[in-house]
Amino acid sequence: MPDTNVLTNNPLTRDVVYPFANATFLAKHPPICVEGGDGVYISDSQGNRFLDGQAGLWNVNVGHGRKEIKDAIIAQIDKLSYYSTFGLTTNKPSVDLASMLVRMTAQEGMTKAFFSSGGSEANEAAIKLARQYWRLMGHPARTKIISLRRAYHGVTLGALSANGYTYYREPFEPLLPGFIQTETPYLYRNPFTTDHEELGRLCAELLEREIIYQGPNSVAAFMAEPVQGAGGVIVPPPGFWPRLREICDRHGVLFIADEVVTGFGRLGSMFGSRAWGVKPDMMVFAKGINSGYVPLGATMINARVAEPFDTEDDAQFTPRAFAHGNTYAGHPLACAAAMANLKIVEDEDLPANAGAVGAHMLARFQALQDKHHNIGDVRGKGLMLGIELVADRATKKQYELTEGFGHRIWERCIAKGVLIRNLAETFIISPPLTLTMAQADLIVDTFDEAIGAVAAG
Ligand SMILES: Cc1ncc(COP(=O)(O)O)c(C=O)c1O
Incomplete structure (x- = not known):
């Protein structure tokens, strides 16, 4: 039995369930x-x-307390604190931020942004976009998502099913069917080689073998972080990502870059995909998009992915609408914060x-x-x-x-x-x-x- 005195005596832990934290440990080591x-x-x-x-x-x-972001949030709240983006209505900051993101990712070929409230939701949207894309393209059997071991893509059931870490997966199994993980180039611990590039080649080959084994016509997308974060900061060798792109192209598989941590500068280049010289089909952002001042996620798509959703049907709820969205998608305060934040990232x-x-x-x-x-x-x-x-x-x-x-x-x-x-x-x-x-x-x-x-x- 847990020591209830310890659990209840600490005001920081008495009434709160914390993410990924043991209650008794926290009560003894207050946050x-x-x-x-x-x-x-x-x-x-x-x-x-x-x-x-x-x-x-x-x-x-x-950094914390940036006046530019605070001023942008206040200026926006003075005008409008919230309005829905569910079609027929929208709000100006979300439209302007989408244009800014399209400009910033032009080199990667992104043409549109879909907004949500954080990284898990943005990956969830990417997974659903991939599945609906293939349905619209006349290949409804392309549903599987392949990712890497040690990946962290979030906690919602789709994103979680793409995670490659037992600790995150086990309590919620069985996860969604059709999610598969292949080897990641973890140089320090692997049974294959001590040569980083060779390891990258082997892991890429294992991915291709898995696609062929599953049957390429059943695979919707491959998703990966440019550098794996929560999996322990696993940096792939330079040749790895270009090889992944080639493999996806060979088998028609969409390539989703989860840039939730790496987007907007963390790796020393504006995007992780750019660091590896790769143009993905989708880029997933959150976190650094507005430095956490207000929750926000964004899923960017290129012209290939956008094409079947762009329809000439003259009705709102056709099968070609992306059948997904969150109340707080494109929240005006979050988007205003993002534009001020990204200006700092570029200016400085x-x-x-x-x-x-x-x-x-x-x-x-x-x-x-x-x-x-x-x-x-x-x-x-x-x-x-x-x-x-x-x-x-x-x-x-x-x-x-x-x-x-x-x-x-x-x-x-x-x-x-x-x-x-x-x-x-x-x-x-x-x-x-x-x-x-x-x-x-x-x-x-x-x-x-x-x-x-x-x-x-
Ligand atoms: C690479 C990556 N993707 C997705 C997520 C999930 O983001 P969120 O916690 O905002 O849902 C994280 C969170 O750390 C992450 O590191």
Whole structure:
């Protein structure tokens, strides 16, 4: 039986069910209640200040408290706080943001945007667009979605079924039929090779074999993150994505890029697809689209996907309407925030800063491997870094989660004023893209001291 006193005595945990968090653990280790945010810093209810090394949830890319975004939200709320976009009515900010997104993704060939309220919903829309696309194209049997192991695409049942992580999947099984995952190029742990490009070739080949095995005429789409995030920051080799695109083309399969984390600069280029030189058929955005100031997701489609939905039928509810939508799709406040946010991203060239500061931080973390034998692997691209801990470097044995090794490091970093994310065996560093070199050094130095002190006992 749980200790009910512990569970009920803490006001932060008594009345709330937290996502992905054990109630008893939280009651004993109360969450930091964040009350203030300013640039790359946040502060809690006791007045403690932390460098936000996780940018909220890898989304507050322009930093906290940006006046430009606040002003845009206020100006919009003075005019109109909400109106539906369900056809026959719409609102101006959603129309203007769609145009801005089409301009920004012109290089990738996107022509239209469909709005929702977050990343899971935006992926859900991509999955449904893919299925309805094939139905309209006269191939209703093309329904299957293939993704990668260790993928994280969200929590709604469609997006969840595309996830490649047992922890997220298991409690809700059976998931949707027709969702399949193939191998991801996880260099540090794989049974195939220690050569990154060769691993990419093998994983691409496994995807093609799976498409052929399933029967290409049953596969609607393949979806992937340009760099896998919640799966532990898995960076593919440069040749991997172009190969995936070729394979999809060979078998007529749609290619969906889940850019929920990588969109708008995090990898050091405006989009992850751009970093890999690939034009997907759909690009899925959320998080960095407006740095989390108001919930928003967007699913972008290219001309190929848009074509069968563009109809000359003169009636509203024809089978060619995309039969999907959320009340808050294209929320005016979210879209106004997004336009102000994206202007900052472009004006301040935040992708370039993410690239430069990220490369510096990656090199510094890699150097720490010589000093700390508990650091098994360091990987990353731009301001998206993963540090994988091991109990034994020779065997790559992982710490038991119950040992709390990672959590003790996390606590020590917190005590020194740096918040970074401890996700199972991996620490994830994903700060705002405005991070300076000095702030990057502070994150590395704090982690260096913390892991040394915790390992020493
Ligand atoms: C790559 C990716 N896709 C989708 C999602 C789901 O987004 P949301 O939590 O906004 O539903 C996430 C969330 O972290 C993500 O990292």
